[in-house]
Amino acid sequence: MPSLADIAAALGVSAPGGEAISITGMATLAEAGPTELSFVGSDAYVSELATTRAPAILVQKRVKVPTTWTRPALVVDDADLAIATVLKLFAPPVPRPPAGIDPAARVAGSAALGEQAAIGPFVFVGERVRIGARTILHSGVYVGDDTVVGDDCELFPHVVLRERVSVGSRVVIHAGSVIGSDGFGYRWDGRRHAKIPHVGTVVIEDDVEIGSCVCIDRAKFSATRVGRGTKIDNLAQIGHNVTIGPHCIIVGQAGLAGSARLGAGVVLGGQTAVRDHITLGDGAMAAACSAVAEDVPAKAIVSGTPALPHRQSLREQAALRRLPDLVTQVRKLQEEIEALKKK
Amino acid sequence: MPSLADIAAALGVSAPGGEAISITGMATLAEAGPTELSFVGSDAYVSELATTRAPAILVQKRVKVPTTWTRPALVVDDADLAIATVLKLFAPPVPRPPAGIDPAARVAGSAALGEQAAIGPFVFVGERVRIGARTILHSGVYVGDDTVVGDDCELFPHVVLRERVSVGSRVVIHAGSVIGSDGFGYRWDGRRHAKIPHVGTVVIEDDVEIGSCVCIDRAKFSATRVGRGTKIDNLAQIGHNVTIGPHCIIVGQAGLAGSARLGAGVVLGGQTAVRDHITLGDGAMAAACSAVAEDVPAKAIVSGTPALPHRQSLREQAALRRLPDLVTQVRKLQEEIEALKKK
């Protein structure tokens, strides 16, 4: 159990008193118990200081703490980052299968496992697969023939990596995600939808994290690619031949149609849709629920269905709020003009 | 095979003749065979009585059955509820693994199983897990360390409950759902998206039912919570630290971003999105495909993207239908005014 001094040290700040207090966890001001550290990220929460049971708080530098607060307050530049740092001290270890191959796993003789790799029960590892050092495959993971997974990866239960997929190092994939299914491509041949073979693959670069029940399809040819450091939330759909740059953020239930391209650091809000063959430039952002049907320049922010530059979208929404009245106004104007014309 | 008399008894109504007819199932008027009970829930379907082969029908009280219908008609207050009651008589038992631990399951020695608990093949049960009496884990279910599942639950194939999750009694979770993955939280540290540890958990209260491929993320701290009696449809996304009250209905593919709060009895239509930190009050409803970006008061109905009070949304939609004409009208008005000004 860390003391407040330990926490201050982890944050690189000074603890103004109370160094010996034992902290058992973090909680909001309203929910904190007498051994839980809390935090004030903005002025909106200051009033809750009067009633919180927290023995100490983290405070964002800009926030003014009232003089009535006499317990220790650790002032930090970035409350969210500080919370992340403190939470690491409390994070219980994720339970993992031990290093080695579980007797109830099925690992092909031609597969190569790195040192300390941990293969759980009911895992399938196909021919010529390479699994890096210290990589963990939880119960029920499937890794198809010729797939390569780097070092220090963690694949949670039931993740499916189909054959010939390439996964970098330090990649985390949460339970139930499927990487490398065929892309959705057919061509009507006069009698039926003829399947277009998808002979390509999927490349997941280093430091990517992928949520639960995410689908990333293999390419028609070449590769569907997720750039290093990109983070993908649950239930997202990444179509065949999509290219995602480094450090993108793709929020839950977003969908990218075939051959869409995201530059570096692109952010897609939840439930966003991106049309096939569309490009979003570096640092572009699409607000939640937007439908991106045209290319978006670097650093631009778009929103709406169809997605427009965010400012235009806001103007149209504001005008739309006035539209019912506008219909009435125009009708009145017509009457007045009729009256004027009769004069 | 129940007789019409058995069905009438189950419904607590009188069967006006035909008590001995054997009924083999239920079907719509158009599809019913000569041994299938059908139903008329509204006047819209009365015309189909002329041609149906059903030997008897359930009829909503308000519906006027024509005098030409001479077969038995069971009059009920609520046709939908009556159908549910009758269907129970025909429901074939769901096949389940037998009580005990399948030899192909992997159950930690420190796990505690209630009486008559049934653990299917390829199931993983971690350290210190507690499984209640009569709870059924179908093939391939994963239950992480320290997770607790109550009595009389049923987890369908491949459900994943990560570590330290708490599930009440009489909870049903359909195949492929994932409870307790890390929430989607990162903080840009200048070089990369630094992961915010999610040390919290998920609490699923009693009598909850969760569809297939649903994702419910664990909290940053404290718990993501689903209130008792709430029902969640397939492919829904429940973000970290979301709080869902009792008896809510969340329809397929809806998504709730982090720290959203639903009161009691809230209804979210299919594909609805709820922004992070937004609250919907008790009994509030969001229509299908709406994007809720502001708090919704109790009992209010909202719709649209962004979601507005439903009446306002309807007015705007009606006005929008007239907008192309309005543009033309305004152009004409401008011309007429120009003409008037010249006079």
Place this chain on the structure above:
Amino acid sequence: MPSLADIAAALGVSAPGGEAISITGMATLAEAGPTELSFVGSDAYVSELATTRAPAILVQKRVKVPTTWTRPALVVDDADLAIATVLKLFAPPVPRPPAGIDPAARVAGSAALGEQAAIGPFVFVGERVRIGARTILHSGVYVGDDTVVGDDCELFPHVVLRERVSVGSRVVIHAGSVIGSDGFGYRWDGRRHAKIPHVGTVVIEDDVEIGSCVCIDRAKFSATRVGRGTKIDNLAQIGHNVTIGPHCIIVGQAGLAGSARLGAGVVLGGQTAVRDHITLGDGAMAAACSAVAEDVPAKAIVSGTPALPHRQSLREQAALRRLPDLVTQVRKLQEEIEALKKK
């Protein structure tokens, strides 16, 4: 490795020189290496011919190839169809479990397997199941009691077919999909949401392909039905009692609510929503992200939220782009009329 002559033969066209060139794969003009065939599907790509390293190309008949291109060009009627044909020559075989039952599978004694059926490890096959000839169940597939799967099917890892489901021949279901969970149906009984039993089933007809993490619910009674030759993309939601005609295309993350009906050859774009009990006629199309809340006649195209005839939708969108200016114009008109009235 096929030669250009082999490829020309597969396409039924003549190779104008270069017949002996060995081709190792396909790639875009920009990405092709010196042994990869490329293609020009439209005039937009002609400029890339100047710099491509491809030793030969496929060319859509209408495209004008510049005289500066001196390497072989195979002229085809339909570039996409030709690409599909060529890719088949390069498609590496999908790795599959060998025919027979894996010793780590659990197959009920009363199940009947067709000749050369292949049952992988960790597969569960219930009582009285029938699996057709040459059908492949990959690792971790679950097939519930009394379910029937036809010949030449392929079920990828962790697919769940619940009990009493019927699957035709030549059906492909990708990893993680769940067929036959209970439909989402409850009826408030005054105290709680009472579950409506779903005693029906799901019927998947011949030649259907279903993506990853798709959910298709079982019917309240009778069957949820997917017509022959229909293709369903990842993460789609098909509610109870939905009827989908033959040769439909349902793109990723689309959702069909209960009892929706699609005729033959209907196309639903990505993230489309279809309200319960709505019918789309033969050949109807709903654009991506549309919300279909009213019946759509055969061959009609709809778009938008709510979905309108596509032309109307485009007109409204165009008018909406002008709405902010319209508000200003109307204000000016009001002032001008006031001025005129004062005269």
